[in-house]
Amino acid sequence: MPGRVQSVERAAAILRLLAAGHGRVLGDLSGALGLSKSTVHGILRTLVEVGFVEQDPASGAYLLAAEVLGDRSKPMDINEMRSRATNWVDGLAARTRLAARLVVLPETEPTEITSGLTAHHVFSASPAPQRVEIGDEVDLAATAEGKMLLALSPIGGQVLDSLLRAERSAKSGDRLRDDVTLTRSRGYAVDTGGSGTDGAGVAVPVRSHGGTVVASLGVRGSTEQVLTPARSARKDVLRTLDEAARGTSHALMSKRW
Amino acid sequence: MAARYVLSIDQGTTSTRAMIFDQHGRLAGMGQREHRQIFPQPGWVEHDAAEIWHNTRHVIPEALADLGISVADVAAVGVANQRETFVLWERTTGRPVCPAIVWQDTRTRSVADHLLDDPGADFFRQRAGIPPASYFTAVRLSWLMDSRPELRERAHRGDLLLGTMETWLIWNLTGGPDGGIHVTDVTNASRTLLMNLESLHWDSELLEFFDVPRAILPKIVPSSTIVGTATGSLAGVPVAAAVGDQQSALFGQTCFEAGEVKCTYGTGAFLLMNTGDEIVTSTHGMLPTVAYQLADGTKAYALEGSIAVAGGLVQWVRDGLGLIRSAPEIETLARTVDDSGGCVVVPAFTGLFSPYWSSGARGVISGLTSFVTAGHLARAVLESCAWQTNDVVEAMAADAGVPLKSLRADGGMTANHLMMQMVADVLDVSVVRPTMSETVSLGAAYLAGLAVGYWSDIKVLRRNWHRAGQWDPQMSPQVRESQRAAWRSAVGRTLGDGSVAAG
Numbered sequence: 080m081p082g083r084v085q086s087v088e089r090a091a092a093i094l095r096l097l098a099a100g101h102g103r104v105l106g107d108l109s110g111a112l113g114l115s116k117s118t119v120h121g122i123l124r125t126l127v128e129v130g131f132v133e134q135d136p137a138s139g140a141y142l143l144a145a146e147v148l149g150d151r152s153k154p155m156d157i158n159e160m161r162s163r164a165t166n167w168v169d170g171l172a173a174r175t176r177l178a179a180r181l182v183v184l185p186e187t188e189p190t191e192i193t194s195g196l197t198a199h200h201v202f203s204a205s206p207a208p209q210r211v212e213i214g215d216e217v218d219l220a221a222t223a224e225g226k227m228l229l230a231l232s233p234i235g236g237q238v239l240d241s242l243l244r245a246e247r248s249a250k251s252g253d254r255l256r257d258d259v260t261l262t263r264s265r266g267y268a269v270d271t272g273g274s275g276t277d278g279a280g281v282a283v284p285v286r287s288h289g290g291t292v293v294a295s296l297g298v299r300g301s302t303e304q305v306l307t308p309a310r311s312a313r314k315d316v317l318r319t320l321d322e323a324a325r326g327t328s329h330a331l332m333s334k335r336w
Numbered sequence: 337m338a339a340r341y342v343l344s345i346d347q348g349t350t351s352t353r354a355m356i357f358d359q360h361g362r363l364a365g366m367g368q369r370e371h372r373q374i375f376p377q378p379g380w381v382e383h384d385a386a387e388i389w390h391n392t393r394h395v396i397p398e399a400l401a402d403l404g405i406s407v408a409d410v411a412a413v414g415v416a417n418q419r420e421t422f423v424l425w426e427r428t429t430g431r432p433v434c435p436a437i438v439w440q441d442t443r444t445r446s447v448a449d450h451l452l453d454d455p456g457a458d459f460f461r462q463r464a465g466i467p468p469a470s471y472f473t474a475v476r477l478s479w480l481m482d483s484r485p486e487l488r489e490r491a492h493r494g495d496l497l498l499g500t501m502e503t504w505l506i507w508n509l510t511g512g513p514d515g516g517i518h519v520t521d522v523t524n525a526s527r528t529l530l531m532n533l534e535s536l537h538w539d540s541e542l543l544e545f546f547d548v549p550r551a552i553l554p555k556i557v558p559s560s561t562i563v564g565t566a567t568g569s570l571a572g573v574p575v576a577a578a579v580g581d582q583q584s585a586l587f588g589q590t591c592f593e594a595g596e597v598k599c600t601y602g603t604g605a606f607l608l609m610n611t612g613d614e615i616v617t618s619t620h621g622m623l624p625t626v627a628y629q630l631a632d633g634t635k636a637y638a639l640e641g642s643i644a645v646a647g648g649l650v651q652w653v654r655d656g657l658g659l660i661r662s663a664p665e666i667e668t669l670a671r672t673v674d675d676s677g678g679c680v681v682v683p684a685f686t687g688l689f690s691p692y693w694s695s696g697a698r699g700v701i702s703g704l705t706s707f708v709t710a711g712h713l714a715r716a717v718l719e720s721c722a723w724q725t726n727d728v729v730e731a732m733a734a735d736a737g738v739p740l741k742s743l744r745a746d747g748g749m750t751a752n753h754l755m756m757q758m759v760a761d762v763l764d765v766s767v768v769r770p771t772m773s774e775t776v777s778l779g780a781a782y783l784a785g786l787a788v789g790y791w792s793d794i795k796v797l798r799r800n801w802h803r804a805g806q807w808d809p810q811m812s813p814q815v816r817e818s819q820r821a822a823w824r825s826a827v828g829r830t831l832g833d834g835s836v837a838a839g
């Protein structure tokens with residue numbers, strides 16, 4: 080068997096590093112691999128030329144090209160996500176007559192994430208005045224959608240840890256940890272309002288390729304509308320929610336876009 | 337057991353979809369397929385009708401499988417379609433004898449301009465309600481038969497059948513050469529420039545003028561009525577509705593009362609106002625058209641403002657410029673900046689429709705400086721949709737004599753949150769979106785369901801409408817007026833109107 084080709088090995092190591100993160104700069108890569116900047120730069124240039132790697136013109140960071148990822152591991156554009164999901168999220172609100180929300184974690188380092196982001200929001204059937212909340216921040220610890228993401232998103236654990244580090248009250252920290260554990264075990268999240276949110280909410284995960292959780296889909300309404308007296312999700316609500324989440328997953332993964 | 341669903345086919349400009357709706361007008365399952373856009377020459381746009389029928393046959397079982405139901409669960413099927421696009425085919429084989437010439441096609445521009453001079457727009461308006469334009473079927477049909485005389489000859493011999501897309505699909509759905517039903521509905525017929533808008537019959541003088549033999553024409557029927565029974569994967573299901581896509585959206589938005597308005601943002605954008613049983617003639621470039629006719633003969637008219645390019649401009653940013661990978665990414669790009677940096681885009685790719693009706697207009701990007709980035713351009717693209725809407729709204733208000741109170745919006749582009757806010761800002765009225773944004777499909781489903789008694793009457797349908805979102809105006813009058821001035825001046829350039837451009 081011929082010996083290993085060193086430059087291919089190095090290129091593979093670079094690709095592996097890029098696959099792990101949200102884009103890395105040259106110095107960062109050369110440090111991580113213990114190779115000189117000029118060596119790493121040469122390999123990167125080749126990788127860019129063959130279309131395996133892209134350089135973000137603004138930050139100069141290197142990223143895996145969408146082509147290599149088959150457009151999969153790269154987080155989906157939030158506006159595209161809304162467009163793809165809209166029929167299902169609309170349908171969810173129409174079926175339940177509750178407000179529906181699709182929430183994602185912002186595209187930054189896990190340790191910098193302090194809140195979720197509303198990718199889509201559909202009004203409840205109530206005639207009361209309502210405001211479109213698309214683009215609004217979502218409290219991760221206080222909402223069902225947020226807890227769902229902390230529990231099951233691939234970076235949820237890291238985000239939870241950093242939220243807990245910032246949490247001053249040990250009691251509420253413990254409560255959040257318990258909530259997230261419970262969410263993980265039952266597969267859906269619940270909130271009963273508080274800290275600026277009314278009523279109650281239930282949320283379930285939205286999965287993409289390989290089962291990765293990329294968003295959470297939730298409904299909110301009065302406590303009686305979404306929860307049983309024992310504070311678990313109403314079966315009918317959960318069934319409709321699960322069905323909409325499956326439809327949304329399907330829409331997010333479909334090629335036709 | 338009573339059938340639980342209604343299936344609707346939306347034969348659109350870029351794709352064909354089958355959608356299944358339940359009693360509450362909620363989407364339960366769907367299938368979709370795109371077809372090729374064929375551009376043989378600049379300004380020419382064609383589809384392959386055989387491909388469209390092939391796709392239709394494919395998406396129906398796909399939708400049934402998506403929901404996991406059988407054909408026995410389907411109470412009725414309705415067809416909504418891109419309007420004005422037509423095809424000719426052989427009666428005995430079902431083979432198209434020409435490409436489907438699409439509504440966006442401008443090859444007959446000079447023919448249409450000539451007709452404006454002789455015999456003049458009024459000749460057409462008095463009969464069909466609409467002026468001659470390459471947009472309408474008859475102008476392109478007569479061009480086709482002029483340039484291929486053998487087709488005119490075969491048409492006169494009765495070898496061929498003419499159809500807009502709903503006619504083509506229903507003929508095929510009901511058996512094709514083997515007993516296929518050859519019909520069109522009043523809304524589609526009202527866009528051919530061949531139907532008399534008052535009598536709702538083919539107009540002898542127009543047929544004679546364009547030399548269209550009656551033998552090729554489908555029978556005109558109400559939008560909601562059982563025309564036949566489907567074969568194939570929908571075997572046994574009543575075919576119970578046919579309706580032009582925009583009228584379908586008006587119906588799907590439950591705009592049943594005079595004065596109610598909707599705007600559908602797809603490839604183009606189409607604003608329709610229900611005008612009740614009255615034909616409102618326009619002096620501001622709007623088109624009077626049939627809104628719908630029910631099986632009992634009840635009919636409503638509408639006033640329409642047509643915008644040729646809305647989402648189509650976003651498609652161009654994606655495919656022509658390659659600035660984005662998917663249409664919704666335009667919002668991400670547009671949000672990288674706070675305004676358009678003075679850049680204005682007027683997308684007169686195929687001339688300008690309402691209210692200008694200038695087939696000679698060509699697109700303009702104005703205010704271009706080195707300051708302008710892709711983000712500014714993206715914003716200008718979205719703003720152009722809002723300002724085009726405003727042009728139509730102002731013209732319609734002038735015709736109808738009442739200002740717009742609020743706008744019901746739908747279509748794929750309404751997922752664009754930024755654009756919805758821009759429309760509200762520019763129009764200075766609230767914009768609302770229903771939970772069912774696929775109103776084109778929904779309208780045809782409603783019409784089909786009404787015909788077979790799946791829904792008892794239109795009052796039931798109103799209760800299905802829910803507000804999904806509402807955008808209220810936030811723009812200051814100063815900003816609105818300065819954008820308006822920039823828009824006006826750019827439109828002036830598009831029209832080649834030096835005086836406006838200089839102003």
Ligand SMILES: Nc1ncnc2c1ncn2[C@@H]1O[C@H](COP(=O)(O)OP(=O)(O)OP(=O)(O)O)[C@@H](O)[C@H]1O
Nearest residue numbers: 348349350351602603647648650651663664748752
């Ligand atoms: N989020 C978005 N932002 C901007 N434009 C969008 C967005 N989503 C879709 N579009 C544009 O809207 C159009 C698609 O909308 P829709 O699916 O309603 O089209 P359509 O005109 O109904 O198509 P067809 O005529 O084939 O049915 C495309 O032109 C696309 O570029």
